[in-house]
Each structure stands twice: as C-alpha cells, then as structure tokens.
Amino acid sequence: MQDATLVRMVNQIAAFFAGVGGEEGVTGAAGHIRNVWDPRMRRALYAYAARGGEGLDPLAAAAVERLRESDPAAHAA
DSSP, X not given: OOHHHHHHHHHHHHHHHHTTOHHHHHHHHHHHHHHHSOHHHXXXXXXXXXXXXXXXXXXXXXXXXXXXXXXXXXXXX
C-alpha cells in the first residue's frame, strides 16, 4: 500500500475521532486502527511514522504512537 493512501486513510479516521476530542479521540482512533487494519497495514503505518510521518494529522500521529507501543505487529518482521 502506498504511503499517500495510508496517510489519507489514517487522517480520515483521525478526523472522525476529532469530534470526540483529546485523549478519548486518540484512544478511539487507535482502537479503530487496531481492530480494523490488518497487521501488514499497521506495520506499514508504523514504518511511515518512524520515517517522520509527514502529513499525519496530530491526532493520527498520537494514535499511531500509542499503538506502536503495544502492538505485536509493530515488532514483527
């Protein structure tokens, strides 16, 4: 999957959860990504964020960071 597609998709999720706001929005976005995205998509997203994450919405970036800490897919080859 191309980086631009990942960024667009995760930013759409962030926009949806922005209405919730703050910590709840980050938690909601992280939960959605964890529950809906397959491990390959999550790994690609983590790699993109590790390269600087250009274009990621701040809420999306926070959700990705939260997930990376606890997602076994982030540590798989």
